[in-house]
Amino acid sequence: MQTIPVINCHHKDFACAERKVRLAEGFATWVHVDVADGAFTFNKSWDDPGQWASLKTPLKLEVHLMVEKPEEVLGAWLDAGAKRVIFHLEAVRESHPKDTPATIAHIMDECAKRNVEVMLATNPETPNEMLEPYLNDFNAFQVLAVYPGPAGQPFLPMVLDKIEFLRAANPNARIEVDGGIVPETARRVKDAGADVVVAGTCIFTSADPKAAYEELVRIGTDI
Secondary structure (H helix, E strand, C coil): CEEEEEECCECCCHHHHHHHHHHHCCCCCEEEEEEEECCCCCCEECCCHHHHHHHCCCCEEEEEEECCCHHHHHHHHHHCCEEEEEEEHHHHHHHCCCCHHHHHHHHHHHHHHCCCEEEEEECCCCCHHHHHHHCCCCCEEEEECCCCCCCCCCCCCCHHHHHHHHHHHCCCCEEEEECCCCHHHHHHHHHHCCCEEEECHHHHCCCCHHHHHHHHHHHHHCC
């Protein structure tokens, strides 16, 4: 199971994002950037792809688009160098109720043109049945284990069922879990079938972020 550190900073706080990126460069190869628009989410986070590009970091970027219309900001993040894009099924269904399949196909096509992996995310309360039409279209899924919004929320155990459902439905899929990840919850999601955890508060509020990251990595490699 892979561990990816999360950059989740307050809106316009580029200094926070830069500080966390530079810390992550010391121990990680990927970084996960939360982009929250204050509409799909109840907070707004730092979300400037131009500033990201200016960092010229060797870290590979996984961008989590927690926004109402992900297709409208997708291009800017692809231009900034995103290697993996995560968008929410709920956002597309709410903003494009009549042409959800076409919007999803557009996002997937734009990512494919850049050889960028695309991952479908769902909120904790979204029923498994809503994912069924897309199980064969995606080989990567994100299970959000908190409500879309700020860092530091507690892990919601209800998502363990969704991880198990996805693993059974698509044994070869990449399953990432985001939210409330600490060593204890990392073990639980791994046992449920997750391949990846992303963690922000657990890592960056630690007195030793590298050690906190490495503890999660060790859990991922335990047999």
